Amino acid sequence: MSGGSSQQKTEAPSPRRLREARKKGQVPRSRDLSAAIILLFALAMIAFLKDSMVISMQRLLLEYYRAAPTLDLPAENLLFYALGFTARMCLVIMPVLAGIVAIAVAASVVQVGVLFAPQVLQPKLERLNPVEGLKRIFSLRSLFELVKNTLKIIIVAAVVYFVVKARLPEMLLIYFKTPAQMLDLIAAALLAAAFAGGGAFLVISFFDLLFQRYEYIKNLRMTRQEVKDELKQTEGDPLVKSWLRRRQREMIMNAIRREVPRATVVVTNPIHVAVAVRYEEKEMSAPVVTAKGAGDLVPVIKRLARQNDVPVVENPPVARALYQVDVGREIPVELYRAIAEIIAMVYRLKGKVV
Known part of the structure; x- marks a missing residue:
């Protein structure tokens, strides 16, 4: 009985075990939380900059449309002309893209701190093993992730549904609006639905982060024998220390x-x-x-x-x-x-x- 209980992982992970796991890139991180933060930040940037972005795009399109009748380009230059137009369009949305990259890095740093783990990039042969791949696909972990993602989609979809339903009477009046008012109304409805879905996603992701940290600590738990062995390695054998x-x-x-x-x-x-x-x-x-x-x-x-x-x-x-x-x-x-x-x-x- 005592031998069996000593093999049960009942002890909290030691600081050394946590450091070694971190060096291997094993950290408690919620991808959902990062995705939710990025989504909400992108929506906020779009809501704040949409007017100026639309105006910039209109000016760019007008410039090309006005120049099109008088433009005489050889066929081989059309590709470069299209690439130039695409590049100028990307410059219009560059603030949003740069903000998304910055907030993605910040969301990762907030969760796990600054982490450089080259061991993660090293190829592992077990990843190419089809048997191990099938075990991961048909494991309890995969089943849990499937259930979690299904519930996540249902909750987010329900929140979006109720937001859209609340705006439905206003949307029915779209036929009496001018084209500009129609675009503003549709954009406002889409942003409201997106913000509501993103907010629900953010709340769910916080619970996912707590679960990921729980699972992380649980998977790193140690047996009593492992604690004793680590103590011998880090601080020396207690018997030897006592003799000294x-x-x-x-x-x-x-x-x-x-x-x-x-x-x-x-x-x-x-x-x-x-x-x-x-x-x-x-x-x-x-x-x-x-x-x-x-x-x-x-x-x-x-x-x-x-x-x-x-x-x-x-x-x-x-x-x-x-x-x-x-x-x-x-x-x-x-x-x-x-x-x-x-x-x-x-x-x-x-x-x-x-």
């Missing part, structure tokens, strides 16, 4: 047992840190820190010092400063005076004892 900590503590304790009995004095905080200092006037140019400890090592150092008749001096500022010095190094110059006074006091006490 024990080994380091043993080395520190051995150094303390060896050096504290030989120290000249032990300076303490008194309960936070303890530092053993050794000074031999004829052998050393300056006192040397031979051992130090903090926390539960402080009583050990103090007990060893007392057992070996090494004086213990409480001086919190000096103890803190000495604790910053590496074991085996001479004390810094700025501590000479303080340590000299402590050692002088120790020598006087030893002289009294003797």
Whole structure:
């Protein structure tokens, strides 16, 4: 039972797993949301610029129509003439096209941030496998997408239907309008229906985005064993780390047992840190820190010092400063005076004892 449960993906994906998935281009993204935003932005641009675009197109058409009777072109130049006309037409709608490209990029960045995943472009042989292709086509995922898209079409179509139905009485009066008024009425009706459908599409796409994120996290879930294996890879095997900590503590304790009995004095905080200092006037140019400890090592150092008749001096500022010095190094110059006074006091006490 425990072995089976350990293989169930019940753990949330780790940051490392999420980073690796992102590098592969696997991100929670709703194509419907991007499409809805692009559609609504394009409609807004058209509604805002339609008058100026229509006027520009009218001027362009009039220019070509007026020039047509007097135009004498060889047959081989007609293609270039048509291409020039098409290019000028594209310039008229260029603001809308540029806006659509910009909003498409922005919609993608808002969902997944700036992402460059070259691995997505690498060819994968499994994509050419017809068996795998059939599995994807006849999978539960494909069935779900089919149902989702069908519901999406039904909801959007229903919204558009009700908008058009509300405008139907106004549309019946189209026969009493001038051609310009007819075009304005049809354009307004089409835009209203398109905005309504796009708005419904946008609302649906938000739910699709939430679902895509849920599916993304669900598919990246990990088993407990995978979490343990990843922890070993990223932070090392806990058993090895525990052994290293024990080994380091043993080395520190051995150094303390060896050096504290030989120290000249032990300076303490008194309960936070303890530092053993050794000074031999004829052998050393300056006192040397031979051992130090903090926390539960402080009583050990103090007990060893007392057992070996090494004086213990409480001086919190000096103890803190000495604790910053590496074991085996001479004390810094700025501590000479303080340590000299402590050692002088120790020598006087030893002289009294003797």
